[in-house]
Amino acid sequence: MKLAELGEFGLIDRIKANVAASPSVLLGIGDDAAALVSTPGQVTLITSDMLLEGVHFDLSFCDPRTLGRKSLSVNLSDLAAMGARPRHFLLGVALPREIPLEFMDGFMAGMLEQAERFGATLVGGDTCASKGGVAISVTALGEQRPELVLKRSGARPGDLICVTGTVGDAAAGLNELMRGAREGFLASRQLDPTPRVEAGVALAEAGVASAMIDVSDGVLQDLGHICELSGVGARLELSRLPLSDEYRAACGADPYALALSGGEDYELLFCIPAAREAEVGRICAGLGLRVSVIGEVTGGSTIELVAPGGTPYTAPRRGFDHFGSD
Amino acid sequence: MKLAELGEFGLIDRIKANVAASPSVLLGIGDDAAALVSTPGQVTLITSDMLLEGVHFDLSFCDPRTLGRKSLSVNLSDLAAMGARPRHFLLGVALPREIPLEFMDGFMAGMLEQAERFGATLVGGDTCASKGGVAISVTALGEQRPELVLKRSGARPGDLICVTGTVGDAAAGLNELMRGAREGFLASRQLDPTPRVEAGVALAEAGVASAMIDVSDGVLQDLGHICELSGVGARLELSRLPLSDEYRAACGADPYALALSGGEDYELLFCIPAAREAEVGRICAGLGLRVSVIGEVTGGSTIELVAPGGTPYTAPRRGFDHFGSD
Numbered sequence: 001m002k003l004a005e006l007g008e009f010g011l012i013d014r015i016k017a018n019v020a021a022s023p024s025v026l027l028g029i030g031d032d033a034a035a036l037v038s039t040p041g042q043v044t045l046i047t048s049d050m051l052l053e054g055v056h057f058d059l060s061f062c063d064p065r066t067l068g069r070k071s072l073s074v075n076l077s078d079l080a081a082m083g084a085r086p087r088h089f090l091l092g093v094a095l096p097r098e099i100p101l102e103f104m105d106g107f108m109a110g111m112l113e114q115a116e117r118f119g120a121t122l123v124g125g126d127t128c129a130s131k132g133g134v135a136i137s138v139t140a141l142g143e144q145r146p147e148l149v150l151k152r153s154g155a156r157p158g159d160l161i162c163v164t165g166t167v168g169d170a171a172a173g174l175n176e177l178m179r180g181a182r183e184g185f186l187a188s189r190q191l192d193p194t195p196r197v198e199a200g201v202a203l204a205e206a207g208v209a210s211a212m213i214d215v216s217d218g219v220l221q222d223l224g225h226i227c228e229l230s231g232v233g234a235r236l237e238l239s240r241l242p243l244s245d246e247y248r249a250a251c252g253a254d255p256y257a258l259a260l261s262g263g264e265d266y267e268l269l270f271c272i273p274a275a276r277e278a279e280v281g282r283i284c285a286g287l288g289l290r291v292s293v294i295g296e297v298t299g300g301s302t303i304e305l306v307a308p309g310g311t312p313y314t315a316p317r318r319g320f321d322h323f324g325s326d
Numbered sequence: 327m328k329l330a331e332l333g334e335f336g337l338i339d340r341i342k343a344n345v346a347a348s349p350s351v352l353l354g355i356g357d358d359a360a361a362l363v364s365t366p367g368q369v370t371l372i373t374s375d376m377l378l379e380g381v382h383f384d385l386s387f388c389d390p391r392t393l394g395r396k397s398l399s400v401n402l403s404d405l406a407a408m409g410a411r412p413r414h415f416l417l418g419v420a421l422p423r424e425i426p427l428e429f430m431d432g433f434m435a436g437m438l439e440q441a442e443r444f445g446a447t448l449v450g451g452d453t454c455a456s457k458g459g460v461a462i463s464v465t466a467l468g469e470q471r472p473e474l475v476l477k478r479s480g481a482r483p484g485d486l487i488c489v490t491g492t493v494g495d496a497a498a499g500l501n502e503l504m505r506g507a508r509e510g511f512l513a514s515r516q517l518d519p520t521p522r523v524e525a526g527v528a529l530a531e532a533g534v535a536s537a538m539i540d541v542s543d544g545v546l547q548d549l550g551h552i553c554e555l556s557g558v559g560a561r562l563e564l565s566r567l568p569l570s571d572e573y574r575a576a577c578g579a580d581p582y583a584l585a586l587s588g589g590e591d592y593e594l595l596f597c598i599p600a601a602r603e604a605e606v607g608r609i610c611a612g613l614g615l616r617v618s619v620i621g622e623v624t625g626g627s628t629i630e631l632v633a634p635g636g637t638p639y640t641a642p643r644r645g646f647d648h649f650g651s652d
Binding site for chain 2: 003004006007008009011026027030031032033034035036037038040043044045046047048049050052054055056078079081082084088090092093094095097123124125126127128129130131132133135137139140141142146149151152212213214229321322323
């Protein structure tokens, strides 16, 4: 069955049928706007990301279900980086009229299973025809007490710089996918990232972090955002970068270049006072999540990279810029 | 200057510099998510719309500033249809790398002037490269007391059906634009609609309407949404449809077809108890806005169309469906 046979309103009804009610949703899918009840004492955290076929994803690499999961995950990762609990989301999707209905069924199944896992309810959005490829826009809303929200600003000289999980996997996975791989650890890190929602909330509620961001544009660029907004510098010890065995096997002669510049790992990068290192280790261990100290915040204005043995290292590439020339 | 020279983060800084602070925005553009403070006792109304080049707009018809205004207006119109006051919005925009920076400057100037007029603050979003045309996604947030929110459900048999302004202009304007016109009343109704924000809020706060929607897909289709969700039917008297002189001059032999099926007028279509007709007239007159009673809600399940003289009328076309066959 093609979308054109179902029609726009048939598609909306089909999506709506799979969405459960939630007490905070006064009015969900099907009116001009959704009506949401806020939790007293909490602020709303809101973020929006577009994903375009041919730019952010390639339908020859990923099945619809995985794409549905990732489209929500990248937004939940932004909420996690603020320490917010996901609550609601909206989905805008532009589809070629001739796309099979199975595409949308798979996409929604993936998106709604990820939503359920992380406690987010679909409340509205927009469906329209595309004359180009598939275009997706997700807006996600979360909540947290205002004094616990973790910003990019707030890092102080002397703070330790921490990162969850391993870095560089998603970029190495994209290289493998482009060379024809369709499965494996690295490909799955690129296609189906796990937003670190529980860790973001736990770190915020423990009040241990001074600044936080998710690694979407690459460690170096994302740490650069923290430094710029906090008015600080940083020293990274490359020997401490958490690298997976699969990444090490795939990364070639220089293991640091892609781990520093590769985006889309969706790990959390955050700063903490040195005295709280053990507490952070316990929080992450309790969630079964690796955490590594990779450097220190400095009073300078640059990011100093230190290779094993103490020699300075110059990154060949900084990170991802949508309009940049490389 | 091309976008590629400015870069993604330069573009974000350039947009941010033109956005004023607002007391309800704890954290605006530049972090992983924005942090918004809700007004106690109010619910959040949230809506999202995508606008795609070649589907929703044609850059040979419209200048960037007008496109910026319309991209926000269509979302504010959805908030107006709920009776909500606009508060915040997010903008996602995908741009070809070679687009001149002047495009984005004009687009943002139009969007931010419309935002200021209607009291909405830009708080975040996403910028990315497009390999196709320009793609825009706006998510708008408003507030209202929960008991005043106007839904599509709620119309009762015997209610009068009202519409603000005139209908069919935007569809007639699109026809003129496609025939080469670049200005005039009808073209401007298509390219630069005015969301009926003040009227939506005033009608909600007066508690006079039983159901409301904005005319985005066409009077017949949008009234159909009210009927379906309210479990009622309707009788429309075509002689009472408010038609502009310019529309009448352009519409050809049948003045009703396009007025019933043409979308994008962004007028408010709403139902009221018959006893409150004079009050609604005073509210709209106070805003300098025409309002017309065009029919009555019935206990049936269909929309009956009555031509002048009392004969039944069959609409040649229902309204806009993104995946439909016409």
